[in-house]
Structures are given as C-alpha cells and as structure tokens.
Amino acid sequence: MDLRPDINKLMRREVYTLLTISAIVIIAFLIIQVLVVNLDPDVDNDTFVKYVWSWVAGGIIGLWVIVPWLLYLWIINLKYSIEDERVVIHKGIIFKKSVSIPYSAVTDFTLSRSLYERWLEIGTLMIQTAGQSPQGGGQEGKLEGLTEFASLHSTLRKKVSAYRGSQQDSRPPTDKSLPGDIEVLQSILEEVKRIGRKLD
Numbered sequence: 001m002d003l004r005p006d007i008n009k010l011m012r013r014e015v016y017t018l019l020t021i022s023a024i025v026i027i028a029f030l031i032i033q034v035l036v037v038n039l040d041p042d043v044d045n046d047t048f049v050k051y052v053w054s055w056v057a058g059g060i061i062g063l064w065v066i067v068p069w070l071l072y073l074w075i076i077n078l079k080y081s082i083e084d085e086r087v088v089i090h091k092g093i094i095f096k097k098s099v100s101i102p103y104s105a106v107t108d109f110t111l112s113r114s115l116y117e118r119w120l121e122i123g124t125l126m127i128q129t130a131g132q133s134p135q136g137g138g139q140e141g142k143l144e145g146l147t148e149f150a151s152l153h154s155t156l157r158k159k160v161s162a163y164r165g166s167q168q169d170s171r172p173p174t175d176k177s178l179p180g181d182i183e184v185l186q187s188i189l190e191e192v193k194r195i196g197r198k199l200d
Contacts, residue, residue, distance in 0.1 A: 003080040003152070005145025009120045013145070014071045016116045022060050029056050080143050082156070085163065087127060089141045101140050103163040105129045109156050111149060112142075123149030125156070 033048050073093045081088040087106075089099045110126040117123055122145050129140040146152060 001082040005075060005078050006122055006147050007075055009122045010075050010145030011072060013116045013120055018067060025060065099141050101127050101129065103160045106160050109153055111153050122147055125149060125153055
C-alpha cells in the first residue's frame with residue numbers, strides 16, 4: 001500500500017510553524033531593543049533600528065523567500081510504502097533516499113499530533129526501533145501529514161503483531177531437557193567432583 005501525505009495540510013502546518021518562528025524572533029528583538037535602549041545611554045531607537053532591525057528584517061525575508069520552496073519540494077517527494085514485512089519511506093529533494101524499516105526491528109508506533117496538526121486534522125506516526133530512545137525524541141522514521149492516521153496506526157500495530165506471531169510459529173520447537181545435554185552436564189559435574197576430591 002502506497003501513501004502520500006496531504007500536501008496542502010502539511011504545507012500549511014509548515015507555514016504556520018514559520019509564522020510562529022518569525023513572531024517569536026520579532027518579539028524577542030523588541031524585548032532586546034527595549035532593554036538595550038533603556039540600559040545603554042549610547043544607544044537610541046534610531047541606532048538600534050538601523051543596525052539590528054535591518055538584519056532581522058533581512059533574515060526573516062530570506063527565511064520566507066527560501067524555506068517555503070524547499071519545504072514544498074521536500075513534501076511533494078515524500079511517499080510511504082506499507083509492505084508485508086516493512087515500512088519504506090521515500091524522501092529527498094536532490095538526493096533521493098529510501099529508508100526501509102523492517103517490522104522485526106520496530107518496537108512501537110507513536111502517534112504524534114501538534115497543535116497545528118490537530119487544527120488541520122492530520123497526524124504523524126513515529127516509528128520507534130530497538131536502540132532508539134523515545135524519551136530523547138529518537139525515531140527511525142516518521143510518516144507525516146497523514147489524514148487517516150488513526151486507522152493506519154492500528155493497521156501497522158496489527159501488522160507488527162502478526163509478523164512477530166508468524167516468526168514465533170516458524171521457529172523450530174526447542175526442548176530444554178534434551179537427553180544429550182543432561183548427560184554432558186552430569187559428566188561435567190562428575191569431573192568437577194573428582195577434581196575437588198583430589199584437591200582435598
């Protein structure tokens with residue numbers, strides 16, 4: 001099963017994130033301006049605007065000119081393949097990359113929905129694997145911009161459970177009390193007892 005993120009909603013999430021970053025930068029520099037102008041008598045508002053706000057405005061304009069195009073190119077190249085034994089994430093703008101995550105390595109699928117994602121009715125599935133720390137934000141891959149996130153979350157969990165069940169069924173049964181093993185262990189025990197008697 002091949003899936004693609006909802007391009008419009010995922011792009012809107014990224015634009016809202018850029019708006020938030022821009023607003024935080026502007027508010028932070030307004031606070032810095034008030035502090036610097038009031039605490040340093042050599043700096044007035046005109047000087048601060050001339051030297052600082054010109055750089056801030058240039059940075060924000062540059063951010064809005066470049067980043068949305070890169071994000072759009074990134075999003076339109078995202079594709080997810082849900083296969084019988086693995087999840088494959090296809091991504092990249094110039095250099096294409098396919099990340100294959102086998103169900104045997106998956107420990108959990110975490111559903112994440114930020115404030116903007118809840119508002120846009122999309123979700124992100126994070127794929128946790130052995131060796132990745134969920135507390136540290138580590139994940140092997142993520143499926144972003146999904147509209148049917150709840151059903152896909154349930155489907156992937158069922159696939160992992162079914163895969164693990166089939167792997168356990170295919171293993172040959174092991175008998176822990178094989179006669180050969182018991183005889184070997186008894187002979188080792190007799191040898192250790194004999195060595196102990198000689199040492200005494």
